[in-house]
C-alpha cells in the first residue's frame with residue numbers, strides 16, 4: 502500500500518503557518534485603520550477650513566449623507582465649477598486644473614472608514630438630528646480631514662444606548678450592523 506503524499510501546502514504545519522500569517526496581516530490592517538490618527542497624504546491638499554469658511558455647507562459636497570448610506574465625495578466638476586473662475590494659481594490648484602482638464606476623478610484617500618463587515622448608514626443618523634461634527638469632529642476648522650480615534654463597536658453601541666434607550670433592543674441587535 503502506498504502512503505498518501507500531501508502536497509506541501511496541504512501539510513498541517515504549513516496550513517497553521519499560513520493561518521497565523523493571515524491573522525497577523527489582518528490584525529495589522531485593522532489596527533492600521535483604527536489606531537492611526539495622522540491624516541493620510543491626499544492627492545491634493547484640500548483645505549476644509551477655507552471652504553467651510555467661505556460658507557460652503559457640508560451637504561453641498563457630501564449630499565449623500567442626508568439621503569442614503571454613503572455621504573460621497575464631490576466630483577472634480579464641482580470643484581472646477583468654482584475654481585475655473587478663480588484666477589489664483591498655486592501648486593495645489595495646478596493639480597486640480599490638470600485633473601479637471603483630463604476629465605479625471607481625484608483619487609482621495611479614505612479618512613473615516615469602518616471595516617467591510619460593518620454596515621453603517623448616514624441617513625437615519627442625520628434624520629435623528631445628529632450633526633456631522635458629533636461623529637467627525639470639527640471638520641470645518643480642520644486644514645485637512647483627520648481620522649477620529651476610538652470609533653469602534655463600543656462607540657456605536659454606547660451612543661445607541663444613550664440616544665435611543667426605548668429602541669435599544671433593535672439598535673443593539675448584531676444583525677443591525679453585521680449582515
Ligand code: HEC
Pocket residue numbers: 545546547548551552555557575577579580581583584587589591592593594597
Ligand atoms: C464654492 C466654490 C468652491 C468650490 C466648490 C471649491 N472651492 Fe476650492 N476654494 C474656493 C475659494 C474661494 C478658495 C480660496 C481662494 C483664495 O484663497 O484666494 C479655495 C481654495 C482652495 C485651495 C487652496 C489653494 C491654495 O493652494 O492655497 C485648494 C487646494 C482648493 N480650493 C481645492 C478645491 C477642491 C479640490 C475642490 C473640490 C473638492 C474645491 N476646491 C471646491 C472655492 C471653491
Ligand code: HEC
Pocket residue numbers: 543547549552553557558559560561562563574575609610611612613614633634637640641645646
Ligand atoms: C467644497 C467641498 C467640501 C465641503 C464644503 C466639505 N467637504 Fe468634506 N471633503 C471634501 C473632499 C474633497 C474630501 C476628500 C479629501 C479629504 O479627505 O480631505 C472630504 C473629506 C471629508 C471627510 C473624510 C471622508 C473620507 O473619505 O473618509 C469627512 C468626514 C468630511 N469631509 C466631512 C465634512 C464635513 C463635516 C463638512 C462640513 C463641516 C465638510 N466635509 C465640508 C470636500 C468638502
Ligand code: HEC
Pocket residue numbers: 559560563566567570571572573574613614615616619620621623626627631632633634635636637
Ligand atoms: C453617527 C455618526 C456619523 C454622523 C452623524 C455622520 N457621519 Fe459620516 N461617517 C460615519 C462613519 C461611521 C463613517 C464610515 C462609514 C464606513 O466606512 O462605512 C462615515 C463616513 C463618512 C464619509 C466618507 C465615506 C462616505 O460615506 O462617503 C464622509 C464624506 C462623511 N462621513 C461625511 C459626513 C457628513 C458631511 C456628515 C453630516 C451631514 C456626516 N458624515 C455625519 C459616521 C457619521
Ligand code: HEC
Pocket residue numbers: 615619620621622625626629631635636652653656657658660661664665668672677678
Ligand atoms: C452619536 C450617536 C450615534 C453614534 C456614534 C452611532 N449611532 Fe447609529 N444611530 C443613532 C441614532 C440616534 C439612530 C436612530 C434611531 C432611530 O431610528 O430613531 C441610529 C440608528 C442606527 C441604525 C439603524 C438604522 C435603521 O435602519 O433604523 C444603524 C444600522 C446604525 N445606527 C448603525 C451605527 C453604526 C454602525 C455606528 C458606528 C460605526 C453608529 N450607528 C454610531 C445614533 C448613533
Ligand code: HEC
Pocket residue numbers: 535615616619652653654655657658661672673674675676677678679
Ligand atoms: C451599532 C452597530 C453594531 C452592532 C449592533 C454590533 N456591532 Fe459588532 N462591530 C461594530 C463595529 C463598528 C465594529 C468594528 C470596529 C471595532 O470594534 O474595531 C464591530 C466589530 C465586531 C467584531 C470584530 C472584532 C472587533 O472587535 O473588531 C465582532 C466579532 C463583532 N463586531 C460582533 C458583534 C456581535 C456578536 C454583536 C451582537 C451582540 C455586534 N457585533 C453588534 C458595530 C456593531
